[in-house]
Amino acid sequence: MPNTESDGPKQPKTGATPRAAPSRRTPRVPAKVQEKSKAGLVSRILNIFGNGAPVDPAKRRRRTVQALVAGFLGINLFMFLRFFFPRTLFEPKTLFRIGYPSDFGYGVDTKFQKRRIWVVRDAEGLFVVYARCTHLGCTPDWKPSENKFKCPCHGSGYDSMGINFEGPAPRPLDRAKVELDAEGQVVVDTSVLYEWPKGMRSEFRDPGAFLQL
Numbered sequence: 001m002p003n004t005e006s007d008g009p010k011q012p013k014t015g016a017t018p019r020a021a022p023s024r025r026t027p028r029v030p031a032k033v034q035e036k037s038k039a040g041l042v043s044r045i046l047n048i049f050g051n052g053a054p055v056d057p058a059k060r061r062r063r064t065v066q067a068l069v070a071g072f073l074g075i076n077l078f079m080f081l082r083f084f085f086p087r088t089l090f091e092p093k094t095l096f097r098i099g100y101p102s103d104f105g106y107g108v109d110t111k112f113q114k115r116r117i118w119v120v121r122d123a124e125g126l127f128v129v130y131a132r133c134t135h136l137g138c139t140p141d142w143k144p145s146e147n148k149f150k151c152p153c154h155g156s157g158y159d160s161m162g163i164n165f166e167g168p169a170p171r172p173l174d175r176a177k178v179e180l181d182a183e184g185q186v187v188v189d190t191s192v193l194y195e196w197p198k199g200m201r202s203e204f205r206d207p208g209a210f211l212q213l
């Protein structure tokens with residue numbers, strides 16, 4: 001008897017056209033379905049205040065106005081509260097102690113460079129140089145090997161007393177106010193500066209500009 005289909009596994013027929021492998025491409029969404037889903041999205045946005053259920057136009061208008069009013073009041077409340085938390089810039093103190101005069105030897109002391117000052121002591125006394133270039137305000141560096149302050153921005157140079165001698169700086173480095181407190185410690189106030197503008201009187205010998213020791 002000849003083999004029937006139930007007699008065993010199917011054998012491919014010799015010479016039969018092989019079946020095409022199933023395509024892996026994303027199936028194309030028909031245009032009608034796309035339009036429908038777009039319409040669904042629009043209606044969902046339009047019905048945003050109605051929990052998905054269609055809302056009549058008058059009701060929707062009322063809810064929109066309520067939302068706008070609530071937003072407006074919320075922003076105003078936020079601004080009102082913000083008033084009690086001002087943006088404060090915490091700057092370093094301008095008035096501080098630096099120790100006793102005997103703590104400083106002759107020459108330039110860079111211990112307080114973080115506070116933007118150098119303490120200079122010579123045979124006459126002690127003064128404080130404010131580390132701000134008189135050209136455009138950069139912070140110069142102290143170069144001990146060259147015995148000078150050098151501004152990295154445009155090359156101004158100042159000697160160990162802070163007197164300008166090269167570059168575009170128009171005047172010597174300013175000096176901060178110094179005085180002794182009741183304990184005999186040196187107190188510096190960088191909010192009070194003494195200048196020596198070009199062609200004008202020097203303030204470097206004014207009371208407060210230096211400490212005679």
Ligand code: FES
Nearest residue numbers: 133135136151154
């Ligand atoms: S800012 Fe110092 S040389 Fe210009």
